[in-house]
Amino acid sequence: MTAIPSFTGDANxxxxxxxxxxxxxxxxxxxxYANLADRQLGAGVIAANDEFFAQRENLLVPERAEFDPExxxxxxxxxxxxxxxxxxxxxxxxxxxxxxxxxxxLVRLGAPGVIRGIVVDTAHFRGNYPQAVSIxxxxxPGSPSxxxxxxxxxxxxxxxxxxxxxxxxxxxxxxxAEQRFTHLRVNQHPDGGIARLRVxxxxxxxxxxxxxxxxxxxxxxxxxxQVEDASNLFYSPATNTIQPGRSRKMDxxxxxxxxxxxxxxxxxxxxxxxxxxxxxxxxxxxxxxxxAGWASVSxxxxxxxxxxxxxxxxxxxxDTNHRFVLPAPAVGTHARVDIFPDGGIxxxxxxxxxxxxxxxxLAARHQExxx
Numbered sequence: 001m002t003a004i005p006s007f008t009g010d011a012n013x014x015x016x017x018x019x020x021x022x023x024x025x026x027x028x029x030x031x032x033y034a035n036l037a038d039r040q041l042g043a044g045v046i047a048a049n050d051e052f053f054a055q056r057e058n059l060l061v062p063e064r065a066e067f068d069p070e071x072x073x074x075x076x077x078x079x080x081x082x083x084x085x086x087x088x089x090x091x092x093x094x095x096x097x098x099x100x101x102x103x104x105x106l107v108r109l110g111a112p113g114v115i116r117g118i119v120v121d122t123a124h125f126r127g128n129y130p131q132a133v134s135i136x137x138x139x140x141p142g143s144p145s146x147x148x149x150x151x152x153x154x155x156x157x158x159x160x161x162x163x164x165x166x167x168x169x170x171x172x173x174x175x176x177a178e179q180r181f182t183h184l185r186v187n188q189h190p191d192g193g194i195a196r197l198r199v200x201x202x203x204x205x206x207x208x209x210x211x212x213x214x215x216x217x218x219x220x221x222x223x224x225x226q227v228e229d230a231s232n233l234f235y236s237p238a239t240n241t242i243q244p245g246r247s248r249k250m251d252x253x254x255x256x257x258x259x260x261x262x263x264x265x266x267x268x269x270x271x272x273x274x275x276x277x278x279x280x281x282x283x284x285x286x287x288x289x290x291x292a293g294w295a296s297v298s299x300x301x302x303x304x305x306x307x308x309x310x311x312x313x314x315x316x317x318x319d320t321n322h323r324f325v326l327p328a329p330a331v332g333t334h335a336r337v338d339i340f341p342d343g344g345i346x347x348x349x350x351x352x353x354x355x356x357x358x359x360x361x362l363a364a365r366h367q368e369x370x371x
Contacts, residue, residue: 005028005172007166007170009166011127011168011169013126013127019124022168023168025170028117030200031117033201034201034202034221034226035199036110036113036200037060037110037197037198037199039110040243041111041244042110042111042222043108044057044107044110045060046107047105047146047149048106049104050103052075053077053083054079054080054193055082058082058195059081059105059194060196064121065081065196067123067124080124080195082194083125084188086191087101087191097190101189101190102187102188102190103130104186104188106149106184106186107184109182110222111203112203112205113201114179114181114201114202114204116174116201117174118159119173119200120172120173120194121170121194122168122171122193123168123169123170124168124195125167125194127167129165129167129193129194130189130193132189133163133171133187134158134160134162134187135173135185135187136156137177137183137184138156138157138181138182139179139181140183141182149183149185178369204366204369205223205224210272211359214353215278215353216351217349217350218271218277220349221239221242221243222244225242226269227239227267228269229267230265230267231256232342234255236251236253240253240254241254241267241346242269246321246346247283253285253344253346255287256339256342256343258342259341259342262341263341264341264342266337268334268335272362273333273359273362274301274332274333274355274358274361275332275350275353275358276331276353277326277352279323280297280311280348280349280350281348281351282295282297282322282324282349284316284322284346287344289318290343290344291319292339293339294313294339295311295337296313297309297311297337297338298336298338299332299334299336300332300336301331303334307336308330310326313340333358
């Protein structure tokens with residue numbers, strides 16, 4: 001495992017110019033995984049004990065935090081994050097918060113899954129960030145209320161122990177718990193502000209729900225599909241292609257740099273489980289002058305299987321959703337889309353159903369992870 005860089009202490013006071021000029025960050029080994037706390041997947045910050053200076057919902061805003069040095073309101077400096085008031089002790093003789101004092105926020109993951117790493121971003125919180133953070137996780141079925149999550153019968157597992165963090169920094173934590181979680185409790189000790197929260201991991205869908213659906217998108221992120229690799233990620237992540245819904249703007253899809261050779265670009269996916277694919281959708285929404293010219297789709301069954309083309313190289317139109325019904329179901333565990341020569345697509349949908357073997361393996365993993 002690559003060592004996780006650690007940041008502690010205050011950042012320098014803001015001195016003007018680019019507010020990110022002295023931001024402390026690093027390449028973390030888990031960020032290739034999808035963000036399970038993505039609002040597009042349905043994540044939300046459903047409760048917090050305090051949000052006096054800045055709202056808890058800011059934690060999951062997809063864009064990076066912004067800073068306006070002149071932005072003040074009736075309660076003080078307005079920050080783009082979640083910020084609580086300063087804690088105080090019980091008396092003049094004991095004016096300091098105790099070691100146990102902390103603020104908390106409850107986060108519902110957009111897609112339950114195994115968490116591989118977490119980024120607690122304190123961007124622009126230079127002298128008002130928490131001294132330390134800790135994070136607990138739980139697996140609770142259905143749609144529990146905050147009161148239910150805070151009940152004594154919910155089992156919380158510490159996945160990030162109380163750890164010092166730095167101000168104006170991306171604080172990363174690798175997570176080793178091989179369990180399926182649905183909710184987080186983010187604690188900041190004793191108080192302060194956090195700009196953004198990112199929860200990277202692998203989606204583990206509910207096999208009973210997929211069984212009831214019957215036919216569904218077997219490569220969709222919310223159903224357990226994931227991107228394994230891609231030829232080029234210059235403008236946007238390949239994971240965008242399996243996000244819910246249609247693309248809303250150009251950078252909500254996948255776009256590659258312009259090729260100056262005779263090659264082509266591609267994305268390789270792992271499906272939710274072994275599935276029979278019966279229909280394909282390739283969407284180029286909002287890619288008007290830079291959509292792929294042509295595309296093909298292939299599948300293989302198992303890691304060592306051979307690639308079989310199920311959609312031959314086909315002309316694509318800009319800003320258009322293309323639908324293809326396959327002449328016969330294609331069985332596979334992995335898929336690959338090739339675009340020619342470059343450009344991008346916004347979404348790939350592979351509609352089908354799990355095979356008996358695929359459903360059994362998915363159910364076994366779900367049970368193994370405590371789902």
